[in-house]
Amino acid sequence: MALGHIVLLSLAAFCGGFTQGLTGFGSTLVALPILAMALDLKLATPICCLLAVTINIVLTGRLHGHIRWPALRLLILAALPGMALGARALLVVPGDWLKLALAVAVLVFVAGAWRRGGGGRRPGRLLGFAAGFVAGCMGAAIGVNGPPIVAWVSRQGYDRNAARATLTTFFLLAGIGVVASQTVAGLVTADVLGAYAAAVPALLLGLGAGMAGCGRIGEKGFARAVLVVLALSGASLLVQGVTGLAAS
Template structure:
């Protein structure tokens, strides 16, 4: 148990920095680190609480830049998606969902990198679909970001609007995710103690990430976002493939 505390602090620091810089990615960075010292049923609710705290802080900073019309459509799609996610949490495998989602993200990143067309506002149907997929995977993995991040990367927004809209969405859906996990008995007193331990490192990472973001231009910011998306997509496909091979 000796490495438990430094690993949790390191995961929290990294999660705060990534989220402070880009507006997303905290769960996808912290979860693999936490899984080296915790099992899934402990790591997922812990990282969900960490992400929720991050988003509270960031919404207070960025609330004036939120794209509210798009936010409403995302939430409208997420509500039925969360109902499906609650059912999946009862025991259904998420490896196929991860694999398909990772492939979709990689396709969208490829299109964003190779297309010569300017970014444009995406239709309501795609917005609803992104919200629904996000709602489905959130309760199961604690990481509801990839569908919405890929959707947001195609919007013609500046970095503040992108970070603010993603953060506010993740705050609202994070409340639902933690609520579902609590109802399933995953948010125990031991998890809350680990969460309290993680808070100082988390806040330090958020401050550092926000400071770093202010030093890069819009083009560099977009490149970093697309790179993170590519890593997320590849990781999800790799995890799904590993799970499939292990089941053979």
């Protein structure tokens, strides 16, 4: 691998690790666009997925005592039927339209939460089931499952450790499934594994920095950081959707 690619790979891994160490999600959102500037998506995507699983293993190991198990079980059980539907939905509805729909929902949620300052009524289990179902559906259809889960968990009144622990454990379980499916499909090649190994040191450095940063901000600052990353997620999906439709 060329030196320029290694530098870019390390930058992507550091930024992804920092973001997820700080907020509990968002590594792929940050790392994938950086890698895509130099690498084909068939190489960049499995690298990012392996890095995300590594991050979530570390965070789940450190935060497992803070996991909110009832919420996690609800989200996982809801996501399973959503995954089955998502694969079929992509056969009927173009992926770019699904990205646009999710982007609008995420941005509306962020705008409302920012205006309320994080207050307002706590969404119940029914909305939690809906969030898990939509996450499963979108994950299978367009490869993005984070925003609905984060939106629901962020409104449960959990402290930052409980929120991060619950999110990272959900994403770890989902990520293992994604990497397994990519391996079966032949996407996890020797080149992918070599690039992943080269990125791990920068990933762990960024993860450590993000976790240290999380310890230095208050609960209100953490909530704002989550909303900022959610907003970036929604904006990214919006751009992808519009670009895809314009190209079709």
